Amino acid sequence: MNLDFTQIVSSIPYILQGIGVTLKIVGVAALIGFTIGILLALCKIGRFKGLKWFADIYTSIFRGTPLILQLLLIYYGTPQLFDIKVTAYTAAVLAFGFNSGAYISEIIRAGILAVDKGQLEASMALGIPYKKMMKDIVLPQALKNILPALMNEFITLTKESAIVTVIGVTDIMRRAYIVGGNTYRYFESLIFAGVIYYLMVIVLTLIGKAVERRMRRSD
Amino acid sequence: MIKIQDLRKSYGKVEVLKGISTTIQKGEIIAIIGPSGSGKSTFLRCINLLETPTSGHIWVNEAEVTNPKVNIMKVREQVGMVFQQFNLFPHMTVLENITYAPIMVKGTSKKDAELHGRELLKKVGLSEKEGEHPVRLSGGQKQRVAIARALAMSPEMMLFDEPTSALDPEMVKEVLEVIKSLALTGMTMAIVTHEMGFAREVADRVLFLDDGQLVEDAPPAEFFSSPKSKRAQDFLEKIL
Ligand SMILES: Nc1ncnc2c1ncn2[C@@H]1O[C@H](COP(=O)(O)OP(=O)(O)OP(=O)(O)O)[C@@H](O)[C@H]1O
Numbered sequence: 001m002n003l004d005f006t007q008i009v010s011s012i013p014y015i016l017q018g019i020g021v022t023l024k025i026v027g028v029a030a031l032i033g034f035t036i037g038i039l040l041a042l043c044k045i046g047r048f049k050g051l052k053w054f055a056d057i058y059t060s061i062f063r064g065t066p067l068i069l070q071l072l073l074i075y076y077g078t079p080q081l082f083d084i085k086v087t088a089y090t091a092a093v094l095a096f097g098f099n100s101g102a103y104i105s106e107i108i109r110a111g112i113l114a115v116d117k118g119q120l121e122a123s124m125a126l127g128i129p130y131k132k133m134m135k136d137i138v139l140p141q142a143l144k145n146i147l148p149a150l151m152n153e154f155i156t157l158t159k160e161s162a163i164v165t166v167i168g169v170t171d172i173m174r175r176a177y178i179v180g181g182n183t184y185r186y187f188e189s190l191i192f193a194g195v196i197y198y199l200m201v202i203v204l205t206l207i208g209k210a211v212e213r214r215m216r217r218s219d
Numbered sequence: 220m221i222k223i224q225d226l227r228k229s230y231g232k233v234e235v236l237k238g239i240s241t242t243i244q245k246g247e248i249i250a251i252i253g254p255s256g257s258g259k260s261t262f263l264r265c266i267n268l269l270e271t272p273t274s275g276h277i278w279v280n281e282a283e284v285t286n287p288k289v290n291i292m293k294v295r296e297q298v299g300m301v302f303q304q305f306n307l308f309p310h311m312t313v314l315e316n317i318t319y320a321p322i323m324v325k326g327t328s329k330k331d332a333e334l335h336g337r338e339l340l341k342k343v344g345l346s347e348k349e350g351e352h353p354v355r356l357s358g359g360q361k362q363r364v365a366i367a368r369a370l371a372m373s374p375e376m377m378l379f380d381e382p383t384s385a386l387d388p389e390m391v392k393e394v395l396e397v398i399k400s401l402a403l404t405g406m407t408m409a410i411v412t413h414e415m416g417f418a419r420e421v422a423d424r425v426l427f428l429d430d431g432q433l434v435e436d437a438p439p440a441e442f443f444s445s446p447k448s449k450r451a452q453d454f455l456e457k458i459l
């Protein structure tokens with residue numbers, strides 16, 4: 001067996017810098033995904049048939065096709081349609097944001113529907129307008145139902161973000177791959193990248209648990 | 220004043236309200252009684268349009284709530300409702316439950332809303348609970364908060380749908396006391412209840428519903444001692 005982790009030591013800082021890149025993509029994509037998710041969920045439970053259709057079709061398409069295809073379409077396809085240049089980072093953030101928006105909308109929709117109908121009735125009886133009822137009564141309670149699933153989605157996003165490597169974003173994965181190529185130590189550098197991803201997931205899991213505990217305490 | 224004219228409600232092919240007409244005068248207290256499934260809740264919930272009537276007309280004061288052009292939100296501000304299952308907002312404290320609607324719907328200042336809220340909490344005997352979340356309260360306490368929450372909007376009338384049916388027996392009294400004290404203030408009230416003693420004592424009129432029809436409409440003394448219809452006689456026989 002030929003294993004020597006010391007060979008990649010000098011490249012460790014370089015790989016570690018990828019954490020920032022990965023986090024930036026995941027963070028911004030999560031924000032976009034969450035926003036899209038809420039809007040789509042509201043469309044799905046709302047009264048307007050047109051919006052409902054749109055949201056359902058959106059979800060169906062983004063869940064029904066490979067993420068990597070969506071990523072490549074945005075990166076290579078958009079410049080062909082419109083006369084604009086899409087950076088790899090932008091393409092990554094958009095693809096992940098749009099994609100997770102579809103999943104998150106389903107999570108939120110289910111969370112909203114799980115809120116007791118009596119809450120809506122009490123709100124209506126008090127004359128609380130729909131928007132305020134959603135924002136202050138329904139969504140805070142729905143959030144509690146959806147937090148675990150949302151955290152899962154976030155973790156998935158962190159791991160799946162590694163596929164941005166294919167469009168040349170220098171995230172953790174790509175850096176490990178480059179270091180592997182330069183030193184002919186693929187195993188060591190990839191294992192190192194794996195450890196970083198794993199630790200990030202563990203940290204996210206712990207944060208999720210802590211937030212959940214906190215929310216449970218508040219009622 | 221609430222005026223109801225030939226109110227009908229169907230779910231699919233089943234008609235659960237079969238043409239009900241009555242008027243509730245300002246300051247009147249109405250007890251609505253009848254067997255399970257007779258349409259009492261549906262009747263009550265049509266008044267503030269939690270259920271949409273299939274046909275017929277309802278006026279709350281001057282506003283015809285069954286006219287789609289009328290702003291139902293404005294009407295709901297004047298009609299408080301208390302539910303069997305309390306339906307307090309679990310993520311808010313007791314005081315927040317009470318002040319939310321006045322602040323967000325009526326535009327009352329936070330300070331005034333809290334002042335009024337504390338006054339109401341005192342009235343229902345729960346001053347010391349203002350900072351608690353609803354899960355920490357007993358059923359009777361929850362229902363008293365729910366009553367205070369409805370009163371915080373300073374409604375002109377109150378609808379109660381079996382306010383004590385979800386309570387343990389020992390808590391029924393504290394809630395009925397609060398409703399009774401409210402009756403003394405001249406509040407217009409419609410109360411669906413299975414508490415016959417309470418209905419007899421507090422109500423000005425009893426409406427007896429059976430199978431979606433308003434079978435009797437009489438003062439409690441008359442209704443309980445000499446019900447006219449066979450259906451009311453059978454019902455009273457069963458429960459008294
Ligand atoms: N959303 C609904 N869909 C279909 N049927 C309904 C619905 N709500 C009520 N019903 C039916 O309408 C009828 C009247 O119901 P309602 O709840 O008004 O009765 P109730 O007199 O309040 O009974 P209870 O004393 O059990 O509360 C019942 O047969 C009930 O099954």
Ligand SMILES: [Mg+2]
Nearest residue numbers: 259260261381
């Ligand atoms: Mg009922």
